[in-house]
Amino acid sequence: MPWQSPIVVHPPAADGGRRVTVRGREAGTAHSDADLVALLRRAGLGEADVALDDPHLVEWRGGRHVWSAPRD
Structure with missing residues (x-):
């Protein structure tokens, strides 16, 4: 099985929200970095456990940090 970051922030949806998965499980939808941190806390990861810019932990x-849908 290929290596994958434990946290995946999926591409922006039409409303600008981004689906977030933690270890392959749905964690919710974030609309900002603050939302993302809150989702990760609820998933059992504290602030000290997660650096949003660490590519070994978070796959963007x-x-x-793009929180709006791409425009054509």
């Missing part, structure tokens, strides 16, 4: 699909 569709761009890092």
Whole structure:
């Protein structure tokens, strides 16, 4: 099985929210870095456990810290 970051922030949806999975399980939808941190806390990860810019922990699909849908 290929290596995968434990946290995946999926590309922005039409409303700008981004689906978040933690270890392959749905954690919810985030609309900002603050939302993302709150979702990760609820998933059992504290602030000290997660650096949002660490590519070994967080895989950003569709761009890092982008919270709106891409425009055509």
